[in-house]
Amino acid sequence: MTKADDRGFLIVEEANETIETWINKPFISDETRNQLIDSNFLIVPREGFRDIEYPVFPVGTEELFGYLRENATDALVPDICIDEQEYKELALHSDLYIIGSFIMEHLAAPLAVSLLDAYIKNKLGSKEEKASVNVEITVVQEGNKKATRIHYQGPAKEFQRTVIPLLQENQSSEVGPMEDGNGTD
């Protein structure tokens, strides 16, 4: 399902990956893999951006990761899917705030989305009113039976209230437009 208007887009689709998919990537060392096994909420890099051969994270991911670790509860175990020495950030310098890509277990998803929303508010301050964000989350159902990818780009202040209802729905159901009556396929 794809909805789009002049303020952004919302894509909800099936995904094939799981947390295990990511922690078994070739760029993850055994040492890092052992650390990531206990995580239920991973920040994942972007692969294959233009002709860059290594995985990259959006600029500001270091701050985000610090925030997540500091504010996570016992039910949420965030981590980042990269080896220490391979970590790199990509700064595209548009005022679209690319928060990043994440994969998470479905039970952790509402908490993770709320925490991401809190980070966005904290980071943007008064700019939140007019800012746009880009966030991609993949939610893995229990037992790795299926996964749903939700890719949101739109007003920062509408991120949480747009995405939270989607977490509660079956991935094959129709969902509402980004704004009542304004979405187009």
Next chain:
Amino acid sequence: MEQIKKLLSEVISNNDSRDAEKILRSIESLKQDAVNIGDQVLAKELWCSGQILLIQEKFVEAFKHLKKMEFYKGWCCFERVELELHFLEPHFNTEDDTYMLAFIKKHTEQFQSLFPYKIFMSSEILEKAKECNICNQRVSIRKPCGHKVGDIYNGEMCIRVVTDCEFLGVAMVENPVNRYSVPFIKDPVTGETVDQYNYTAVSYASVRLASPFHGWDVEWTKAWHPHSRYKHIGRNDKCPCESEKKYKHCCMNEVGVLRPHCDITFLEPLPMELMTIEYTN
């Protein structure tokens, strides 16, 4: 400290006469003293004062540039104001107008809205290594140094310094992070930079303001422009209102051409000769 606060609070009356460099030196000196005795609270308070001074000075400087019709320089100063306000916001109530910060924020946005710049050049950079400016430690994703970007330590704001990067390219964007990256054209004959922009709207405001701290409001709407301004537009040409329709099927049949209109209300009374409507393309 109290004397510094007093100077900052009287910016409306003293912005042209005060010695900003001297005030800044005082702030830096007091801040160093505070750091030396381990008073982080005072050091942070002095950092905030330094920020307020910088914001006020850049706002006044921007206004002066506009008065001299140095519009791009004014634009760059407004960007600096915007950035420094953003850095200050987590540490100080910028809605409090003791230091005219709310006024400056509002009017900076208004001035920026009058500029003609629509497309900007946005750099794309791969940041491979960074350092913390507080401890000079290389940034570690799993072993953080403990200093958070944006927080104040020893009277300085923590940032990340990129020590290794790769320039990937440039994109043309409508909403950049770096507003200074305005594209200008070059004269093909002389090679000199040409400022090709139309500054009528921002000039209209700055000409009518006697002080950077005289308030004004702006509302973007639409208004009918007289057809006499469009005698060069043929009936079958596209309508100047940008509807994509032919002129003869659009505004030609109306009282005028419907164009974007900027309604500026000045809070200080204007002399009669300045109470005019101006048209621009």
